[in-house]
Amino acid sequence: MTEAIVSYQDVHKSFGDTEVLTGIDLDIKPAEKVAVIGPSGSGKTTIIRMLMTLEQPTSGSIIVDGKNLWHMEKNGELVPANEKHLRQVRGDIGMVFQHFNLFPHMTILENCMSAPVHVQKVDKKEAKQLSIEMLEKVGLGDKLDNYPSQLSGGQKQRVAMARALVMRPKVMLFDEVTSALDPELVGEVLEVIRDIAKEGEMAMVLVTHEMEFARDIADRVLFLDDGVIAEEGPPSDVLENPTNERLQSFLHRFRSS
Amino acid sequence: MRNKFKIKHGVQKGVIIISAISDIFPVLMQGLGITIQVLIGSIILGYLMAFIAGFCRLSKNPIVRYLTTFYVEVFRGTSLIVQLFWLFYALPILFGIDLGSDYLAGVLAIALNYGAYMSEIVRGSILSVAKGQTEAATALNMSSFQRMRLVIFPQAVRMMLPEFGNYLIQMLKATSLVSLIGMTDILYYGDILRSSNLSQAPTVYFLVLVFYFIMALPLIWLTRKMEGASKKGVASQ
Amino acid sequence: MNNGNWQWDTFFDAFPIVLEGLGITLGLTIATYLFALIFGFIWTLLGAIRVKPLKWLFRWIMEFIRSTPPLVQLFFIFYAWPMVPVVGFALDPFTSAILGLGIHFSTYIGEVYRSGIEAVDKGQWEAARALNFSTGHKWTRIILPQAIPPTIPMLGNYLIIMFKEIPLASTIGVAGILNIANSYGSANFRYLEPLTIVAILFLVLSYPSAILINKLERKMNRRFDKKEPSGSKPTKEKEGAVS
Numbered sequence: 001m002t003e004a005i006v007s008y009q010d011v012h013k014s015f016g017d018t019e020v021l022t023g024i025d026l027d028i029k030p031a032e033k034v035a036v037i038g039p040s041g042s043g044k045t046t047i048i049r050m051l052m053t054l055e056q057p058t059s060g061s062i063i064v065d066g067k068n069l070w071h072m073e074k075n076g077e078l079v080p081a082n083e084k085h086l087r088q089v090r091g092d093i094g095m096v097f098q099h100f101n102l103f104p105h106m107t108i109l110e111n112c113m114s115a116p117v118h119v120q121k122v123d124k125k126e127a128k129q130l131s132i133e134m135l136e137k138v139g140l141g142d143k144l145d146n147y148p149s150q151l152s153g154g155q156k157q158r159v160a161m162a163r164a165l166v167m168r169p170k171v172m173l174f175d176e177v178t179s180a181l182d183p184e185l186v187g188e189v190l191e192v193i194r195d196i197a198k199e200g201e202m203a204m205v206l207v208t209h210e211m212e213f214a215r216d217i218a219d220r221v222l223f224l225d226d227g228v229i230a231e232e233g234p235p236s237d238v239l240e241n242p243t244n245e246r247l248q249s250f251l252h253r254f255r256s257s
Numbered sequence: 258m259r260n261k262f263k264i265k266h267g268v269q270k271g272v273i274i275i276s277a278i279s280d281i282f283p284v285l286m287q288g289l290g291i292t293i294q295v296l297i298g299s300i301i302l303g304y305l306m307a308f309i310a311g312f313c314r315l316s317k318n319p320i321v322r323y324l325t326t327f328y329v330e331v332f333r334g335t336s337l338i339v340q341l342f343w344l345f346y347a348l349p350i351l352f353g354i355d356l357g358s359d360y361l362a363g364v365l366a367i368a369l370n371y372g373a374y375m376s377e378i379v380r381g382s383i384l385s386v387a388k389g390q391t392e393a394a395t396a397l398n399m400s401s402f403q404r405m406r407l408v409i410f411p412q413a414v415r416m417m418l419p420e421f422g423n424y425l426i427q428m429l430k431a432t433s434l435v436s437l438i439g440m441t442d443i444l445y446y447g448d449i450l451r452s453s454n455l456s457q458a459p460t461v462y463f464l465v466l467v468f469y470f471i472m473a474l475p476l477i478w479l480t481r482k483m484e485g486a487s488k489k490g491v492a493s494q
Numbered sequence: 495m496n497n498g499n500w501q502w503d504t505f506f507d508a509f510p511i512v513l514e515g516l517g518i519t520l521g522l523t524i525a526t527y528l529f530a531l532i533f534g535f536i537w538t539l540l541g542a543i544r545v546k547p548l549k550w551l552f553r554w555i556m557e558f559i560r561s562t563p564p565l566v567q568l569f570f571i572f573y574a575w576p577m578v579p580v581v582g583f584a585l586d587p588f589t590s591a592i593l594g595l596g597i598h599f600s601t602y603i604g605e606v607y608r609s610g611i612e613a614v615d616k617g618q619w620e621a622a623r624a625l626n627f628s629t630g631h632k633w634t635r636i637i638l639p640q641a642i643p644p645t646i647p648m649l650g651n652y653l654i655i656m657f658k659e660i661p662l663a664s665t666i667g668v669a670g671i672l673n674i675a676n677s678y679g680s681a682n683f684r685y686l687e688p689l690t691i692v693a694i695l696f697l698v699l700s701y702p703s704a705i706l707i708n709k710l711e712r713k714m715n716r717r718f719d720k721k722e723p724s725g726s727k728p729t730k731e732k733e734g735a736v737s
Contacts, residue, residue: 054392083401091398101393105411114407115397160393167397334704335696336658339672343693346685351500426561433563437665444566451573458574459582466562466570473561 003066005030005092005170005203006051011060013046020046022227024060030170033197033204035214035235038224039250044207047224048173051205052095053086064089065170091119094169098176100156102148102163108135109144112163120167127166134162138192154185158192165196172196174206186210193217211254215239223247277460284450285461285468288443292472295432295442298364299371303428304421306372311379325376332373338434341366345438363435371428378420382413418487422480426473433469443468504687512675512691519670522591523657529596530603530656531649537604538611560601565662568594572666591663599656606652610645611637647711654700654707661692671695 004027013021020043028034036044049055051062053069062069071078072085081089103111112131116122122130135141138158148156157177164172174193178186190213197204197217208214214221214235221238223231231244242248313325332340345362386409394404436445447465451458540552559567572590576582585593614637622632664673675692679685 052392052396054395087398087400093396095396097389097393097396099389101387101389103390103393103408103412105415115399118403118407119398164396330701331693331697334701335693336661336672338661338664339689339692339696342672342676342685343689346679346689350686430561430563433565444563444569447566448569451569455573456577458577459570462566462570462574465566466558469562469566470558477557477561 003030004028004063005032005065007063008047009061009063011050011062012058013043013050013055014058019058020227021057024229026222026229028171028203028205030203031200033217033219034206035218035221036205036207036224037209037211037214037221037250038230042224043227044224045175048095048175048205048207051171052093052173053090065092091167092170093173094164094167094171095173095175096157096160096164096177098179100148100153100160100180102156102159104148107145107147108140108151108159111148111159112166115163116166131162131166134166135159137165137195138162139188152185153181154188157181157189161189161192161196169202171203171205174204174208176207176209178208178210209254211239211251223250225250277457278464281450281457281461281464284446285443285464288441288446289468291435291440291442291445292432295360295363295367295435295440296429296472298360299367299428299432300425302364302368303371303375303424306368307375307379310372310376311383314376314380315383328369329373329376332370333377337366337370337431338437340370341434341438344369359435359438359440362438363432363440367428367431367434371424371431375417375421375424378417379413382416383409385416386412415487418483419480422476422483425476425480429469429473429476501684501687504682504684505691508675508678508682508684508688509691511678512671512688512695515669515671515674516695518588518668519660519672522588522663522668522670523653523660525588526592526596526599526660527653527656529592530599530652533596533600534603534607537601538607541604541608556601556604559598564595564598564659565665567598568662568666570594587663587667590666591660591668595656595659595662599652599659603649603652606645606648607641609648610641613644614640643717644714647707647714650703650707650710654703657700657703658696 006026006028008024008026011021011024012019024047026047036047038044046055050057051064051069057070061071067089068078068081069086069089070081072081073079103114106114109128109131112134113124113127116127116130117124132141132144135144138161140155140158140162143151143155143159148159151159160177177193178189181189190210193204193206193213194217196202204217206214206218218235220232221235222229223238223242223244225244225246231238231242231247238247239251242251310325310329313321314329316322316325341363344366345359348362390408390412391404394408399407432442433444436442436448439445443465447461450461537552537556540556541549543549543552568591571585571594572587574582575590576584618636618640619632622636627636661670661672664670664676667673671692675688676685678688
């Protein structure tokens with residue numbers, strides 16, 4: 001068995017008095033594609049936001065490539081991580097957001113180049129070439145000098161993916177990336193994700209409502225309910241023959257709608 | 258006969274006004290330099306204060322935050338003219354700072370006053386850049402300094418522009434106060450002319466107003482430009 | 495000038511004397527404010543004129559008043575107006591201050607009214623027309639009841655702003671707190687303490703008022719279903735001084 005690239009160990013998360021996640025244990029292998037489904041408010045998004053360091057776990061630990069994400073060692077003791085430590089560990093992770101979050105004051109090309117140039121200190125020329133390559137891959141090679149406001153939702157999301165991919169992350173997180181799109185634009189975005197998935201070398205965690213898509217692309221599906229992983233397994237098991245009652249009714253609601 | 262007299266009288270009056278203007282204009286011009294110097298000093302120092310205080314109010318350090326809030330509230334809560342007199346008299350007494358010139362007191366008062374107001378704009382603009390922007394920058398593994406420099410600040414500045422433009426004109430108007438502490442600006446020379454010949458007062462003060470308005474025109478134009486520029490490229494909540 | 499540090503004796507000696515001017519300062523504030531409220535309405539009406547050259551003319555007169563110093567305008571009213579041929583007549587300092595500062599700020603107040611009216615939903619005008627309201631009824635029953643409340647916090651802000659500009663009147667001899675403090679200063683060669691008293695008085699009066707108006711604004715926004723000011727553009731924090 002290969003070593004997990006990401007490992008959640010008894011992770012809890014509360015917002016104020018409400019406990020959203022009550023003990024998550026999860027290993028993600030390199031190149032594995034994991035889809036996370038579940039009713040809204042079940043904490044799906046929180047799981048990946050904690051991995052991206054946008055949300056701090058209340059307890060438990062997350063290990064990324066053998067390194068503890070939220071804690072670091074100091075004089076032989078584990079203490080809360082400082083920014084430097086977080087930056088070292090999260091460098092392997094990329095994320096695409098529901099609302100794209102492109103930088104509106106930068107062109108498409110600048111959006112993609114900003115992180116390689118300033119964070120990875122890649123040579124500007126090289127970063128530019130890499131960014132153009134990536135934008136061509138998502139089908140936007142002709143929009144380099146446009147601003148995000150000039151693009152459709154689907155195009156924006158494709159730029160957001162290119163921007164994350166340029167960093168060559170080992171793990172890519174997708175947070176309901178099609179939820180904010182008009183129905184007719186969903187297809188083009190899913191197509192790009194499929195292409196990325198086919199290349200294979202990168203682990204992917206997709207929080208999604210697209211069941212068909214999850215079945216297609218995922219090696220494993222997690223059903224999150226009531227703060228825990230209520231059921232998991234290959235899509236054929238979880239989506240076709242669910243054992244969990246809540247999962248059954250959840251899927252039923254999706255089929256009927 | 259009567260008509261002829263009327264015309265003659267009218268012409269005479271016109272000549273008097275024109276000659277008055279040609280007398281007054283060069284005198285007022287002598288004050289232009291000081292007014293512009295005070296304006297430029299106030300603008301530079303005022304914007305500087307605005308950014309420093311604006312950032313300090315967002316600091317994680319509570320002492321820095323409270324001290325800045327104190328500064329901002331005191332200067333927003335009192336009058337500029339009171340601050341000007343206070344600095345003019347208090348600086349030498351309390352801090353033993355002999356300014357030598359009144360320039361520093363004038364510029365300091367205007368800059369501290371408007372800096373306090375504008376720091377609120379700086380703070381408000383930074384806070385109103387959408388949260389998703391910070392998150393996206395974090396996801397690209399930027400440091401907190403890079404997030405501010407590359408992502409938040411450039412967008413916040415666009416939001417500040419229209420208000421900053423308005424304050425340019427406010428600061429121009431405020432420079433007229435320095436005549437009250439003896440600086441020889443446009444209004445100072447206007448007052449001298451008025452006290453030497455009270456009947457000239459309408460022409461004198463009208464010309465002074467015109468001077469200020471002509472200086473305000475480019476600032477008004479700039480403000481419009483800044484409003485236009487701010488409409489592009491911002492993601493707000 | 496008498497040098498040396500802070501003197502508490504002077505402070506306590508000057509305090510009651512300076513305080514005597516507070517009535518005048520507050521009275522002048524109220525009078526000027528009321529004048530600006532009324533005169534501002536005239537600007538709003540003039541702004542509605544459809545004849546292009548006239549509209550343009552009033553627009554530039556307003557711009558002229560707005561972008562030139564109120565101090566100079568004050569001097570114009572007090573010193574120059576009596577000298578203007580035919581129409582001019584002498585005014586006492588108090589009246590000059592009401593006119594000079596009142597006219598200056600009325601240009602801002604007029605804008606507030608205009609923004610309030612423009613903010614009323616277009617559908618409301620159409621509804622009033624559809625219901626065949628008379629012009630008078632349309633304004634008193636439909637438009638103004640909706641246009642006025644959202645402007646109240648803004649108008650409140652201008653009251654505070656004007657309060658802080660009122661000491662300009664000391665320059666033409668209105669015996670408010672700043673004027674008295676300066677006279678005390680020149681008589682006793684101590685300016686620091688009386689001026690500090692003036693600053694404290696301003697702070698004590700304007701700071702709580704500002705907080706009050708802030709609260710009122712939030713309440714209004716909730717009632718009219720608007721976003722909290724924190725989330726909207728920073729223009730909401732426009733409590734700018736208008737020297």
